[in-house]
Amino acid sequence: MNAQETTTVRCAGSIETDHPLAETLDGRSDIFAMTEQAHDAALTPVDPGGLTHAERAALACRMARLNAEDDLAHHFEGLLTSANPTDTAMHIADPKYDGGSDTRLTALIRYTDLVTRDTKSVVAADISALTDTGVSEDDIVRLSELVAFVNYQARVVRGLRLLAGAS
Amino acid sequence: MSNVIHDFTTTVPFWEPRVTPINLNDATDEQLDALKVTPSNTKVSEYVLVLARDAETLRERTPLFNAIMYNRGGLSRAERELSATGASVVNRCVYCAAVHSSRYNMLAKNETVMERIFADGAEAELDPRQNAILQFAMKLSQTPPEVTQDDMTVLRDAGLADDEILDLILSASLFGWANRLMHTLGDPIEKSD
Numbered sequence: 001m002n003a004q005e006t007t008t009v010r011c012a013g014s015i016e017t018d019h020p021l022a023e024t025l026d027g028r029s030d031i032f033a034m035t036e037q038a039h040d041a042a043l044t045p046v047d048p049g050g051l052t053h054a055e056r057a058a059l060a061c062r063m064a065r066l067n068a069e070d071d072l073a074h075h076f077e078g079l080l081t082s083a084n085p086t087d088t089a090m091h092i093a094d095p096k097y098d099g100g101s102d103t104r105l106t107a108l109i110r111y112t113d114l115v116t117r118d119t120k121s122v123v124a125a126d127i128s129a130l131t132d133t134g135v136s137e138d139d140i141v142r143l144s145e146l147v148a149f150v151n152y153q154a155r156v157v158r159g160l161r162l163l164a165g166a167s
Numbered sequence: 168m169s170n171v172i173h174d175f176t177t178t179v180p181f182w183e184p185r186v187t188p189i190n191l192n193d194a195t196d197e198q199l200d201a202l203k204v205t206p207s208n209t210k211v212s213e214y215v216l217v218l219a220r221d222a223e224t225l226r227e228r229t230p231l232f233n234a235i236m237y238n239r240g241g242l243s244r245a246e247r248e249l250s251a252t253g254a255s256v257v258n259r260c261v262y263c264a265a266v267h268s269s270r271y272n273m274l275a276k277n278e279t280v281m282e283r284i285f286a287d288g289a290e291a292e293l294d295p296r297q298n299a300i301l302q303f304a305m306k307l308s309q310t311p312p313e314v315t316q317d318d319m320t321v322l323r324d325a326g327l328a329d330d331e332i333l334d335l336i337l338s339a340s341l342f343g344w345a346n347r348l349m350h351t352l353g354d355p356i357e358k359s360d
Contacts, residue, residue, distance in 0.1 A: 024329045027241070031234050031337060038227040045223045068311035115347050117310045120259035122351045127185045137186045141220035144348055149224070151310070152344035158312045159336030162319050163329065 003032040007039055008153055011071040012160035021164050035153065042149040043079060050139040051108075051146070054085035058092035059108070059143075060150045063116050065095050067154035076150075107133040108143060115147045170357040172261050175285040177269045177278070180355040182262050188216030201226035217352055232345070235337045242327075242334035245274035246300055250335050252281065253304030254342030256288060260350035263342060299325035304339035 003009050003025040004017060009032060015021055025032065043056050061076035073093075080093060091097040092109065099106030107130050115122055130140050172180050189198060191211060201222040202211055218225045236247055248271035255264035268281040283291035289305050291298075299321050306313040322332050 021329060024333055027330060028238070028333060028337070031231065031238070034227060034231040034234060038224065038231055041223040041227045045221075047223065049221075066310060115351055119347055119350055120257070124185050124354070127351070138220045140186055141217060141352070142224075144352060145218070145221045145224040145228075148344040148347035151347055152340045155307050155312055155340035155343045156336060158314060159307060159340065160333075162314060162316055163332055163336065165316055165319070 001029070001033040001036060002026075003029045006032040006036045007072075007075055008032055008035050008156050009160065011069070011075055012157045013071070013164060015160070015164050019164065035156070038149055039153065042146045043076075045142075049142050050136060051142050052083070052089070054080060054083040054089040055092065055108075056146055057083055058085065058089045059112050059146060061093035062095055062109075063112065063147065063150045064154055065093075066113065066116050067151070067158070069154045069157055072154055072157050103133045104135065107135065111143065112147055115144070116151055172355045172357060175256065175261060175264050175268070177265060177272060177281055178358075179265045179269060180262060181358050182212070182214050182349070182353045183356045184213050184217050184353040186217050186220070186352050188213045189219045191216065194219065195222070197222045201229075214349065214353065218348065228344075232341065235334075235341045238334075240330065242331040242338070243274075245271055246331075247334060247338040248274060249280070249297060249300050250304040250338040251342045251345075252284065253301045254308040254339045255346055256284060257305050257308035258342070258346035258350055260342075260346035262349050262353075262355040263346055265355070267342075296325040296327070299327065300335060303335060304342075307336070307339045308343055 004015060004022065009015055009025060015025065043060060044053050048056070057076050057080035061073050061080055064073035064076055077093065080089070088102070088105065092105070099109045111126060111130055114126060127140060131137070194202065198219045202215060202219055215225070237244070248267045251267040252264055252271060255267060272278050272281055280293060280297060283293065284301065289302065291301065293301060303314060303318050303322060306318060319332070322335070327335070
């Protein structure tokens with residue numbers, strides 16, 4: 001896979017094949033291809049467990065917004081609408097929505113926001129708060145990988161956009 | 168739980184999971200396949216056995232991690248470790264900071280840089296190139312990231328070429344991923360030897 005075709009590079013703005021940075025990106029095309037595969041594993045896994053594709057896309061969109069990455073948020077919004085979301089899943093993408101009276105959803109959103117915004121403050125009780133609302137240990141790891149991946153991707157996108165602007 | 172380490176160190180601690188690791192004997196074929204691509208398949212760490220609960224992502228993560236940290240060319244191995252440590256300091260991932268600061272010390276044959284970063288964080292007194300790398304990694308690790316076009320100028324002025332800046336972006340971002348697993352799913356604890 002060509003680096004320019006990946007979600008990460010596309011969301012970083014127009015880095016065309018004649019851009020001065022294009023050759024540098026090609027030198028790391030393996031990394032951009034693997035990043036795309038990790039994206040698919042976190043967002044649209046074959047076995048989504050207790051986190052639906054719609055919930056994953058909505059949480060990812062929310063995290064892209066918390067990272068002020070509009071193009072990436074727009075990409076996840078596209079994934080969300082193509083996953084036949086419920087009204088509730090649509091709400092998750094809005095950083096102002098806290099999950100309302102749904103205790104499982106409230107716990108998932110609280111954890112996603114905390115780990116995204118303030119990783120250093122996470123303590124053991126934040127994991128217990130998830131298990132207390134019935135989130136399985138498998139789903140805790142699935143959620144953690146989703147949160148971790150999107151925060152990685154948002155930073156690569158931000159860095160690339162700046163680097164492209166400076167080249 | 169009293170021996171959880173809160174201060175940065177270059178001595179790699181034990182990692183005590185908060186989520187139960189899978190039992191290797193009960194692993195599915197998919198989990199075994201994901202575990203196989205880890206650097207050592209004779210002794211699988213508890214951390215990787217926790218991550219095996221999401222085998223699809225683990226299978227992609229391990230080769231990606233190795234490519235970003237060890238690929239040929241671009242930013243030096245030591246400077247990728249500096250970038251990784253900068254991110255880990257922001258996210259206060261004591262375990263990741265220990266692993267990557269100790270690797271930096273080994274590769275750079277210099278312990279002063281990490282001593283200063285652990286003592287003074289972003290204010291550490293470093294040479295201009297080290298400082299530019301640390302500042303960029305730490306700013307990129309904030310949410311939302313605090314890097315601007317001016318930071319690119321600082322990196323360029325410090326002598327970094329495009330391919331080196333790309334590796335810096337990738338390695339700092341990678342620890343936005345790794346820290347969010349290592350620091351959340353377990354605790355760094357003192358080795359009781």
